Amino acid sequence: GQNIDQPTEMTATEGAIVQINCTYQTSGFNGLFWYQQHAGEAPTFLSYNVLDGLEEKGRFSSFLSRSKGYSYLLLKELQMKDSASYLCAVRASPAYNTDKLIFGTGTRLQVFP
């Protein structure tokens, strides 16, 4: 089966660092994505990992370990506007012309002043 697990909710304070974990068991693996979703809005792309290691992009970093089926999203210098749901998604299809993403339930992050 296909399963992606992430914590349901997290809280943090402005200026802090938070790490959102994601573990996955899928029948194939062709990349892991992190999306940010504000309530009632579209998911917006944050990061993509296909090889092991850390990808850094400003205040956001994402890490992948394929052997452990594990990823995390690290958010630094938290701002109030970072309050949102963070979706972990795995592309399980090996075919180049399909892009089926399997999403986790999302982690709702609340940032407090």
Place this chain on the structure above:
Amino acid sequence: EPEVTQTPSHQVTQMGQEVILRCVPISNHLYFYWYRQILGQKVEFLVSFYNNEISEKSEIFDDQFSVERPDGSNFTLKIRSTKLEDSAMYFCASRGTYLNTGANVLTFGAGSRLTVL
């Protein structure tokens, strides 16, 4: 920044009625998708579309669903006879080819909220 646009933003319909949700993908993208998100649940894949045909579909995408690219810009999702459980936010997404930078990334539209009464 290029974006995927969807209409309507919200549609209310009676059970058994047909609904068409419309999407205008990013202009140079070739791969198109529909996903849905039932309130409080995860985003779920419905269908992918490339070269004027369905390339993959999920178990959710049964005979009541169909997709079409009627012209060079629109991509539509039709639900033939809506059921209560079809109530959800429907997201259209598109991406470019592997020849382009960032081609792995799906860009999502703002969604069409469907409420079936």
